[in-house]
Amino acid sequence: MPKTTTQKKTATKPNTASNNGSKKHTTKAEINAEKGLTEEVDAKQAKAEFEKRQKSQLAAVKKLDKELLHKMLYMMVLGRVFEQKCAEVYRIGKIGGFCHLYIGQEAISIGTQMALKEGDYVITSYRDHVQAMVAGITPEAVMAELYGKSGGNVKGKGGSMHMFSKEKGFFGGHGIVGGQIGVGTGMAYAQKYKGTDNVTLCFFGEAAVNQGIFHESLNMAQLWKLPVIFICENNKYGMGTSQTRAMSISSIAKKAEGYGMAGEFVDGMDVLAVREATERAIERARKDSLPTLLEIRAYRYMGHSMSDPGKYRTTDEIKKFQERDPIVLFKETLKKAKIFTDKDFEEIESQAKEATQKAVDFAENSPFPDKSELFTDIYA
Ligand SMILES: Cc1ncc(C[n+]2csc(CCOP(=O)(O)OP(=O)(O)O)c2C)c(N)n1
Ligand SMILES: [Mg+2]
Numbered sequence: 500m501p502k503t504t505t506q507k508k509t510a511t512k513p514n515t516a517s518n519n520g521s522k523k524h525t526t527k528a529e530i531n532a533e534k535g536l537t538e539e540v541d542a543k544q545a546k547a548e549f550e551k552r553q554k555s556q557l558a559a560v561k562k563l564d565k566e567l568l569h570k571m572l573y574m575m576v577l578g579r580v581f582e583q584k585c586a587e588v589y590r591i592g593k594i595g596g597f598c599h600l601y602i603g604q605e606a607i608s609i610g611t612q613m614a615l616k617e618g619d620y621v622i623t624s625y626r627d628h629v630q631a632m633v634a635g636i637t638p639e640a641v642m643a644e645l646y647g648k649s650g651g652n653v654k655g656k657g658g659s660m661h662m663f664s665k666e667k668g669f670f671g672g673h674g675i676v677g678g679q680i681g682v683g684t685g686m687a688y689a690q691k692y693k694g695t696d697n698v699t700l701c702f703f704g705e706a707a708v709n710q711g712i713f714h715e716s717l718n719m720a721q722l723w724k725l726p727v728i729f730i731c732e733n734n735k736y737g738m739g740t741s742q743t744r745a746m747s748i749s750s751i752a753k754k755a756e757g758y759g760m761a762g763e764f765v766d767g768m769d770v771l772a773v774r775e776a777t778e779r780a781i782e783r784a785r786k787d788s789l790p791t792l793l794e795i796r797a798y799r800y801m802g803h804s805m806s807d808p809g810k811y812r813t814t815d816e817i818k819k820f821q822e823r824d825p826i827v828l829f830k831e832t833l834k835k836a837k838i839f840t841d842k843d844f845e846e847i848e849s850q851a852k853e854a855t856q857k858a859v860d861f862a863e864n865s866p867f868p869d870k871s872e873l874f875t876d877i878y879a
Contacts, residue, residue, distance in 0.1 A: 706737025
């Protein structure tokens with residue numbers, strides 16, 4: 500495991516349990532490493548990063564209009580409140596099957612998708628509730644889908660991992676790690692073939708980068724000059740496995756070089772940095788029909804899915820990322836820039852809560868799919 504600058508006292512190595520055991524570990528960091536847990540982190544450094552980000556955000560907000568900033572903040576808050584409600588109703592048995600939450604990663608979806616225009620496409624993994632709402636699927640339709648009810652966006656047949664809407668250009672919701680990378684590349688091929696100037700955003704986690712489909716797709720996209728933006732949401736973990744234990748190099752953005760493609764690293768806790776990087780990639784795709792790989796680093800606060808006991812990381816690590824929470828950071832910037840006040844934030848929060856409650860009520864009252872639906876929408 501590469502040493503991080505956040506480690507103050509000691510350097511920890513991965514899997515020290517496999518050492519011969521002769522060394523006696525004394526610091527908390529060493530003991531955690533011994534147990535296979537991730538490294539210790541420094542909250543002070545997180546705070547310093549927060550302040551640095553705030554400076555760049557203060558410059559960036561000046562370039563965007565108030566209405567858009569309001570919408571971006573509202574969608575981030577809605578994403579957070581909606582997902583917290585998902586966890587709550589999941590625990591009381593309202594949602595069945597898998598449920599992967601996006602809490603902590605909101606700036607990625609909002610920063611990227613809100614830079615799109617009509618006719619652009621989005622495709623993603625199973626961590627898809629927020630992306631579906633940002634694409635324009637209503638909170639009611641997403642919640643009802645989670646409940647497996649007929650009012651869901653795919654009539655209750657897909658559930659948490661398979662949100663989909665052709666009209667909104669949202670092509671899933673995919674459960675096979677990396678599977679959507681090939682499909683997304685094909686969607687961009689179709690956009691080019693039809694002579695449009697539209698683009699495709701193709702999201703996937705950092706663990707998907709180790710799949711062959713990632714490399715085949717990047718090669719093809721650059722070779723055929725396809726208007727696709729590959730967005731790696733690097734949240735540090737693939738289920739319980741840290742990236743440092745599974746990937747030989749730490750920079751995913753650098754992998755673009757292997758295909759002669761533009762690649763960029765972005766701080767995913769900063770919604771405005773995400774938007775700016777996406778705008779650069781979109782321009783490259785629309786004007787020159789060229790792909791880009793964006794590695795956007797963020798952090799998931801919750802477990803991999805609702806059934807994750809989370810024994811592979813420390814609470815200190817989670818806290819470090821929460822210190823620079825993307826919503827708190829954005830709000831503080833907007834307040835400092837005198838664009839919004841605490842009262843505006845309260846209003847946004849209560850609108851998001853209201854929309855979420857409305858979604859729950861809708862899902863509760865929506866009927867389960869009729870038995871006759873068992874034989875519709877079947878392809879094989
Ligand atoms: C081909 C395949 N292999 C394994 C799995 C089991 N699996 C589900 S999610 C996951 C981890 C993926 O992590 P990452 O791509 O980083 O996305 P994240 O969950 O962090 O958003 C694994 C291994 C799967 N669904 N598909
Ligand atoms: Mg991951």
